Amino acid sequence: MTKIKEDKFLPPESPEIWFTEKHTNNCGITFKVNKTLYSGRSKYQRIDILETPEFGRVMLLDGLVMLTQKDEFVYHEMITQIPLFTHKNPKSYLVIGGGDGGTVSRVALHPEIEKITEVEIDEDVVNVSKRFFPEIASGYNDRRTKLIIDDGIKFIENSESKYDIVTVDSTDPFGPAEGLFSEKFYNDIYNSLTDTGILTVQSETPFYDIDATKVIYKNLKKSFPIVRVYLAFIPTYPAGVWSFCLASKMYDPLIDFDEKRFSAVSLPLKYYNKQIHKAVFALPSVYNVF
Numbered sequence: 665m666t667k668i669k670e671d672k673f674l675p676p677e678s679p680e681i682w683f684t685e686k687h688t689n690n691c692g693i694t695f696k697v698n699k700t701l702y703s704g705r706s707k708y709q710r711i712d713i714l715e716t717p718e719f720g721r722v723m724l725l726d727g728l729v730m731l732t733q734k735d736e737f738v739y740h741e742m743i744t745q746i747p748l749f750t751h752k753n754p755k756s757y758l759v760i761g762g763g764d765g766g767t768v769s770r771v772a773l774h775p776e777i778e779k780i781t782e783v784e785i786d787e788d789v790v791n792v793s794k795r796f797f798p799e800i801a802s803g804y805n806d807r808r809t810k811l812i813i814d815d816g817i818k819f820i821e822n823s824e825s826k827y828d829i830v831t832v833d834s835t836d837p838f839g840p841a842e843g844l845f846s847e848k849f850y851n852d853i854y855n856s857l858t859d860t861g862i863l864t865v866q867s868e869t870p871f872y873d874i875d876a877t878k879v880i881y882k883n884l885k886k887s888f889p890i891v892r893v894y895l896a897f898i899p900t901y902p903a904g905v906w907s908f909c910l911a912s913k914m915y916d917p918l919i920d921f922d923e924k925r926f927s928a929v930s931l932p933l934k935y936y937n938k939q940i941h942k943a944v945f946a947l948p949s950v951y952n953v954f
């Protein structure tokens with residue numbers, strides 16, 4: 665009997681590896697992977713870092729894309745610069761979640777901010793990000809930044825400090841992040857804000873199922889007199905379109921944009937500018953339910 669040489673059936677080069685994240689049962693995003701740089705399981709979630717030809721390094725938490733080197737600037741600028749240029753005199757900033765450091769780093773661009781606090785539940789996310797995304801995580805080296813490893817829900821319940829701006833940069837509303845979208849949590853944040861305070865939150869994609877964004881908006885409305893939804897284009901997030909909510913005690917981003925301060929500084933921003941500040945609040949007709 666002739667012996668079949670096994671390598672005869674192998675392709676000439678090593679096979680391509682592709683990653684897929686399902687966004688619904690019927691569609692998702694797929695990209696090629698050069699190699700996996702890190703895989704580990706923390707107390708809260710699985711963490712993977714991939715190296716990809718299209719998006720550079722990618723962080724996955726529980727198999728979902730959290731950030732990529734190529735498009736992270738959109739999310740991190742939009743969740744921070746809109747409140748920072750709406751508030752007239754921001755000095756203290758609290759970030760809940762955001763363990764990759766991208767949010768803190770965009771806040772640290774502002775010289776007027778005196779104190780930046782981040783409360784992240786998972787220390788491993790911070791350490792992995794410092795190792796594989798040192799530029800994105802650079803805000804942790806800023807002398808104004810204080811990192812607290814704790815559950816943001818518990819922290820805000822017991823907090824006696826007051827902040828000018830709070831940002832909830834959370835994973836999706838499952839597991840430890842579920843309570844970060846509740847009416848009670850938003851009310852606790854209201855109480856931790858100064859009288860002119862502003863809150864921004866990521867509020868999911870409205871494209872496939874608008875209900876998650878609607879619930880977040882409704883819950884914020886129970887505590888805050890001003891709540892506005894805005895959109896940004898993030899190619900690696902579901903549908904490529906992501907929503908944020910700005911909830912405010914007094915300042916309205918459409919009226920109170922601080923153009924003078926924006927023009928006086930020259931920050932290294934790639935997405936946010938003065939036209940974007942207003943344009944992002946113009947919603948397509950199908951989303952005119954907010």
Ligand code: SAM
Nearest residue numbers: 730761762763785786789815816834835840841
């Ligand atoms: N931009 C990202 C996105 O939406 O895809 C979110 C990025 S950031 C990595 C989300 C962070 O929220 C994670 O590091 C996670 O550990 C943290 N987180 C989840 N639940 C939390 C909680 N209850 N308190 C504090 N941080 C929490």
